[in-house]
Amino acid sequence: xxxxxxxxxxxxxxxxxxxxxxxxxxxxxxxxxxxxxxxxxxxxxxxxxxxxxxxxxxxxxxxxxxxxxxxxxxxxxxxxxxxxxxxxxxxxxxxxxxxxxxxxxxxxxxxxxxxxxxxxxxxxxxxxxxxxxxxxxxxxxxxxxxxxxxxxxxxxxxxxxxxxxxxxxxxxxxxxxxxxxxxxxxxxxxxxxxxxxxxxxxxxxxxxxxxxxxxxxxxxxxxxxxxxxxxxxxxxxxxxxxxxxxxxxxxxxxxxxxxxxxxxxxxxxxxxxxxxxxxxxxxxxx
Numbered sequence: 178x179x180x181x182x183x184x185x186x187x188x189x190x191x192x193x194x195x196x197x198x199x200x201x202x203x204x205x206x207x208x209x210x211x212x213x214x215x216x217x218x219x220x221x222x223x224x225x226x227x228x229x230x231x232x233x234x235x236x237x238x239x240x241x242x243x244x245x246x247x248x249x250x251x252x253x254x255x256x257x258x259x260x261x262x263x264x265x266x267x268x269x270x271x272x273x274x275x276x277x278x279x280x281x282x283x284x285x286x287x288x289x290x291x292x293x294x295x296x297x298x299x300x301x302x303x304x305x306x307x308x309x310x311x312x313x314x315x316x317x318x319x320x321x322x323x324x325x326x327x328x329x330x331x332x333x334x335x336x337x338x339x340x341x342x343x344x345x346x347x348x349x350x351x352x353x354x355x356x357x358x359x360x361x362x363x364x365x366x367x368x369x370x371x372x373x374x375x376x377x378x379x380x381x382x383x384x385x386x387x388x389x390x391x392x393x394x395x396x397x398x399x400x401x402x403x404x405x406x407x408x409x410x411x412x413x414x415x416x417x418x419x420x421x422x423x424x425x426x427x428x429x430x431x432x433x434x435x436x437x438x439x440x441x442x443x444x445x446x447x448x449x450x451x452x453x454x455x456x457x458x459x460x461x462x463x
Contacts, residue, residue, distance in 0.1 A: 178461050178462070178463060179207060179461070179462055179463075180459045180460070180461050180462075181202050181203060181204055181205060181208070181459060181460050181461075181462060182202075182203045182204060182266065182457070182458070182459055182460075183200055183201060183202045183203065183457070183458060183459065183460045184200075184201045184203070184262035184265065184266065184454065184456070184457050185198065185199070185200050185201075185454075185455040185456040185457075186198070186199050186201065186258045186261060186262055186452050186453060186454055186455060187199075187452070187453040187455060188254040188255075188257050188258040188261075188403060188405075188436075188450060188452050189254060189257070189402075189403035189405070189428070189429075189436040189437055189438050189450035189451065190403075190436065190450075190451055190452070190453045191435070191437060191451060192453065193292075193453045193455055194455075195429075195434060195435050195436065195453070196254075196402060196403050196429070196434060196435070196436045196450075196451075196453070197223055197254045197258075197401065197402040197403035197404075197429070197434065197436060198222055198223075198402075198455075199222065199223075199224065199225070199226060199254060199255055199258040199259070200220050200222065200225050200226070201226045201227075201228065201255075201258060201259045201262040201263075202216070202225070202226065202227045202228070202460060203228050203262070203263070203266060204228070204229075205227040205228055205229050205241075206229045206230050208227060208462060210241075210248070212462055212463070213225075213227050213241060213243050213248075214243055214247075214248070216243075216460075216462065217243035217244060217245055218245045218246075220245075221245055221397045222397070223244065223254070223396050223397075223401050223402070224242050224243060224244055224249065224252050224254070224255045225242075225243050225255075226240060226241070226242055226255045226258065226259045226262075227240075227241045227242075227243070228240060228259060228263060229241065231275075231277055232277070233277075235275060236275050236276070236277045236282065237263070237274045237275050237276060238263065238274075238276060238277070239276075239277045239278075240255070240256065240259055240276040240277065240278050241278075241279075242255045242256075242278065244395045244396065245395060245396075245397060246395040247395065248279070249279075249338060249374075250278060250279035250280040250337060250338060251278045251279065251280035251281075251283070251300075251301070251336075251337030251338045251406055252337075252338060252405070252406050253298065253300070253403075253404060253405015253406040253407070253408060253409065253448055254403050254404065254405050254450075256276060256278070256283060256285065256298050256405065257285070257296040257298050257405060257448070257449075257450055257452060258296075258452055259276070260272070260274045260276065260285040260287050260296050260298075261287055261289070261294035261296050261452040261454070262452075262454075263287075264287040264289060264294070265289055265294065265454060266457075269287070269289065270288070270289050270290075271286075271287065271288050271289070272286075272287045273285075273286055273287075274286075274287060278337070280301060280337035280338070281301055281337070283298060283299060283300060283301065283337070284298075284299045285297060285298050285299070292453065292454045293451060293452065293453055293454070294451070294452040294454070295449065295450075295451055295452075296449065296450065296451075296452055297447055297448075297449045298405065298409075298447065298448045298449070299445050299446065299447055300336035300337060300405075300406075300409040300445075300446040300447070300448060301335075301336045301337045301446075302336070302445075302446070303334055303335070303336050303409075303410060303413035303414075303417075303446060304334070304335045304336075304339075305332065305333075305334055305414075305417070306332065306333030306334065306335065306339060306367065306369060306370030306371070307332070307333055307367040307368050307369035307370045308330050308331060308332045308367070309330070309331035309332065309333070309341055309343070309364055309365075309367045310331065310364065311325045311330060311331055311343075313360065313363055313364045314331050314341075314343045314364040314376070316357065316360050316364075317356065317357050317358075317360035317361040317363070317364045317376075318343070318354045318355070318356065318357075318361075318378060319353070319354060319355035319356070319357065320345070320350060320353060320354065323346070324345050324346060324347075324350050325344075325345070325346065326344035326345055326346050326380075327346060328418075328419075329344040329414075329418055329419075330344075331343045331344070331364070331367075332367075332414065333367050333370045333371075333373050334410035334411075334413060334414050335371075335373075335410060336406065336409040336410050336413065336446055337406060337409075338374070338375075338406040338407075339370065339371045339372070339373040339374070340373050340374075340375050340376070340377050340391075340404075340406065340407040340410050341364065341365055341367060341373045341375070341376045341377065342377050342379065342407070342410060342411055342414055343364075343376060343377065343378045343379070344379055344380070345378060345379065345380035346380065347380050347381065347382075348379075348380040348381060348382035348387065348388035349380070350380055351378065351380060351388055351389070351390050351430075351431065352431055354378065354390065354431075356392055356399065358394065358399075361376060361392060362394075364376065374393050374394075374395060375391050375392065375393035375396075375401070375404065375407060376391070376392050376393070377389055377390075377391050377404065377407035377410070377411060378390050378391075378392070379411055379426070382427070385421060385423060385424050385425060386424070386425045386427070387411070387424055387425070387426050387427075388426070388427045388428070388430065389404075389407070389408070389411070389426050389427070389428045390428065390431060391404040391407055391428065398432075400431075400432055401428075401429075402428065402429035402432050402434035402436050403428050403429055403434075403436030403438060403450070404428065405438060405448045405450070408426050408428075408438040408440050408448050409440060409446045409448045411424070411426065411440065412424055412440030412441070412442045412446060412448070413442055413446050415442075416442040421442075422441060422442045422443040423439075423440070423441045423442075423443070424439075424440050425437065425438070425439055425440075426438040426439075426440065436450075437450065437451075438450050
């Protein structure tokens with residue numbers, strides 16, 4: 178039986194037991210893909226991270242990310258949480274990290290202060306896919322026709338993981354959502370692009386302040402508490418269509434796991450948030 182160090186963190190969290198929880202398994206070169214998937218299915222969190230040796234000298238580590246059902250090419254809260262866990266394990270107060278994921282390389286900046294870290298993540302350039310149907314999306318969400326945003330439309334956007342963005346007229350509508358999963362599958366099937374795993378529903382609470390919810394079948398319970406891989410696309414989308422270059426996103430409110438995500442798009446797509454360190458130890462894997 179081999180033993181691997183691991184770190185448990187809360188990501189996009191202002192305090193412990195908020196945000197999105199993430200287990201990070203370090204030094205995982207010898208862990209098989211099958212074991213990684215099995216471990217993730219046992220943790221039953223949104224994602225589980227495994228850090229391996231980087232193949233190139235300029236890269237810090239290879240990062241593999243698993244949901245309970247599959248490996249992802251990229252994800253936001255695992256990227257931010259893993260960078261913080263990697264730096265803390267080495268006793269660093271500040272670090273520049275280059276991670277390698279299936280979607281490419283991403284740069285991160287980590288600053289630690291005791292049991293908290295602040296991490297900036299530079300995501301991949303945005304790729305804009307097909308536009309979805311407002312009628313189908315609102316039916317899937319159980320919302321009336323007047324919930325649709327007056328000037329924005331549903332669209333698939335990716336900064337490493339395709340996501341269907343559904344803009345609403347107001348953040349207040351988020352608490353009224355009731356999901357029809359079959360209709361949500363229909364809403365995700367947007368022509369002209371990869372099938373997005375998640376649907377990110379967002380509405381403005383103030384000029385530069387949005388609230389959001391993320392729904393996906395491969396997340397236990399069907400909803401994610403904080404989704405950096407969707408926040409980046411939302412920031413790029415709002416810059417493209419409305420010129421906004423800095424937004425705050427609150428997510429997880431309806432789940433009782435409040436999360437805060439900062440996005441700026443004036444120089445690349447940068448997603449930032451706080452990380453709370455919860456536990457460190459070893460995990461035994463066959």
